[in-house]
Amino acid sequence: MKSKLILFLAAWLPAAVFASGAPVHLDRAPVNVNDKISLQKGARLFVNYCLNCHSANYMRYSRLTDLGLTEQQIADNLLFTQEKVGQPMTIALRPADGKAWFGATPPDLTVIARSRDPDWLYTYLRSFYRDPSRPTGWNNTVFPNVGMPHVLWELQGEQVAHFKTVKDHEGREQHVFDRFELIKPGKMSRAEYDAAVGDLVNYLVYMGEPAQAKRxxxxxxxxxxxxxxxxxxxxxxxxxxxxxx
Known part of the structure; x- marks a missing residue:
């Protein structure tokens, strides 16, 4: 248990360090856990793009029936291995491999929206940019030097970040984010991608407490x-x- 805590802190430490510097503007996440269509779309994105490296060990596929899906629909559309509908959302990736590939073990995402603000997640997933200096070729303005690659790049496309130099109240120069420039379009327009990320974050919020609406x-x-x-x-x-x- 202690070793897992150390790995988790190591994975998120860069964000804590960055938080001590210039503040990051967070966009408002369109969270509505009563929107079952949005949650279904978010669940599909989560299974297809997140569940390869990140587990959700405290969430069972069967809970998706609360979103209006039947067990047969879950089995046909959201299960790609030999897993059963009643099993938790586990992954085959070994923690040691994840640490070797990304520099830190990818955290379990069951309650990520409770440990991370939904607005932070929404902004983070839309703030990846190309950076040849990084091992994965990607960086993030919300989470500088993040080890995670941009798994949704085919949907969003490729963008570069432009920074500008400003002086703080003590006259010291700082490089702060200015804007993004799209250099290679993705499968979705900007509005479509923002909506898709909103659905994904909505599902992450739901997954942190599936009984929230009923409660x-x-x-x-x-x-x-x-x-x-x-x-x-x-x-x-x-x-x-x-x-x-």
Missing amino acids: KQLGIIVIFFLLGLAVLTYYLKKEFWKDVH
Whole structure:
């Protein structure tokens, strides 16, 4: 357990270091866990692009039935190995191999949206750019020197980042991000890609707590029940004490 914690901290340490420097603007993630169509699209992207290196060991395929999918649809469209619908979303990648290839073991993503803000994930997945100096050929403005390659590059295309030099309040020069330039279009337009990433982040949020929507619905029912009970109790009290002066 201790070794896993050390590996996780090593994987995310560069982001913590960067956070101490210039702040990064985060775009608002279009999260709506009640949108089952969006969650279905996000689940498809997750299985096709993320589940090769990242596991979701605390999420079972069978929970996708809550999104309106049947077990047969899950088996036909989201299972590509010999796994069963009732099994968790595990991967064949060994942690040692992941560390050797990427410099750190790819973290499990079951609760990544709870440890990382959804806005951070949404911005991060749209901020990869070409960088020949990196081992994978990719870098990220939100997570500098990240070991993860841009797995969605075929959808987004290839972009380069332009930086500018500014001076801080103490007169020191800093190189800060200015803008992206698309140098090779992908299969999707910018709007389509942003929507796809929004669906993926939406699914990551859902996966962190699949019962979230039902919990909130139940909470509303309980609140209305208690309000009704309070009114009933009030009038019952008045009836009991009406003859007491």
